Amino acid sequence: MKSYLNTKDFSVSQEAFELFHDEELDMLITKPQPDDLARYYESENYISHTDAKKTLVDKMYQLVKRYSLSKKTKLIAKYFAGEKTLLDVGAGTGDFLLAAKKEGWTITGVEPNSDARTRAKEKGVEILPAIDVLTNKKFGVISLWHVLEHLPNLEEQLSILVSHLAADGTLVIAVPNFKSYDATYYKEYWAAYDVPRHLWHFSREAIEKLLAKHEMKLVATKPMVFDAFYVAMLSEKYKTGKQNLLKAFWVGLQSNRKAMRTKEYSSLIYVLKKA
Numbered sequence: 001m002k003s004y005l006n007t008k009d010f011s012v013s014q015e016a017f018e019l020f021h022d023e024e025l026d027m028l029i030t031k032p033q034p035d036d037l038a039r040y041y042e043s044e045n046y047i048s049h050t051d052a053k054k055t056l057v058d059k060m061y062q063l064v065k066r067y068s069l070s071k072k073t074k075l076i077a078k079y080f081a082g083e084k085t086l087l088d089v090g091a092g093t094g095d096f097l098l099a100a101k102k103e104g105w106t107i108t109g110v111e112p113n114s115d116a117r118t119r120a121k122e123k124g125v126e127i128l129p130a131i132d133v134l135t136n137k138k139f140g141v142i143s144l145w146h147v148l149e150h151l152p153n154l155e156e157q158l159s160i161l162v163s164h165l166a167a168d169g170t171l172v173i174a175v176p177n178f179k180s181y182d183a184t185y186y187k188e189y190w191a192a193y194d195v196p197r198h199l200w201h202f203s204r205e206a207i208e209k210l211l212a213k214h215e216m217k218l219v220a221t222k223p224m225v226f227d228a229f230y231v232a233m234l235s236e237k238y239k240t241g242k243q244n245l246l247k248a249f250w251v252g253l254q255s256n257r258k259a260m261r262t263k264e265y266s267s268l269i270y271v272l273k274k275a
Contacts, residue, residue, distance in 0.1 A: 025210065032196075061230060093123065108128070
């Protein structure tokens with residue numbers, strides 16, 4: 001593997017990390033990968049576990065989140081027509097599970113962060129701390145919304161996920177794309193590297209190759225167009241110390257425009273079925 005980029009944890013520890021390129025899979029790997037990953041999530045600013053509406057960025061995130069929840073529930077319904085059983089891995093504070101429940105899904109969630117589980121419980125959603133308590137239970141849909149990049153022991157985790165998928169089930173994975181224009185533009189300041197919480201950084205080829213090892217076939221790829229704008233806002237702050245909203249909007253717009261031709265959106269949703 002070759003060194004690809006030096007970056008740092010801008011949001012919590014300020015520690016330096018290096019990304020290495022696995023040329024066979026076409027993905028990046030964060031090194032070193034800390035043993036005590038939990039401490040890198042101990043921040044009120046860690047957006048994946050917050051319902052905050054304090055800053056402009058918070059408010060924009062929550063606005064887009066509400067819209068995205070509707071799109072996500074429609075997506076899983078489109079690609080799975082069987083018994084509506086859903087496992088959401090990395091369920092955060094439970095918003096997607098609540099949205100799916102309203103659409104008639106029987107919901108189960110897994111989230112290791114205790115604060116996030118507490119907030120989910122306050123909303124009426126009981127979430128499990130780990131997937132291993134599910135034993136042999138199968139699900140029609142298993143979703144990971146910006147979660148796969150966080151999971152240590154990647155191959156083992158993928159094997160466990162596939163083992164919980166029903167024979168006709170659907171696996172839905174959303175991850176950032178390090179080959180997007182905004183990633184290329186911001187380089188070490190690209191917020192979606194988010195080291196060391198993001199242990200892996202995927203390309204379209206990497207997802208297809210990784211899941212093929214587990215006898216999963218890619219059936220659809222969908223763009224997450226809002227991610228380019230949101231990631232650009234955070235990246236501008238990391239790079240300049242300022243919000244620079246107009247500049248971030250322009251970079252996000254350029255990223256999406258270029259991706260209409262290249263298909264390299266800032267983040268992508270992958271829909272997979274058993275081969």
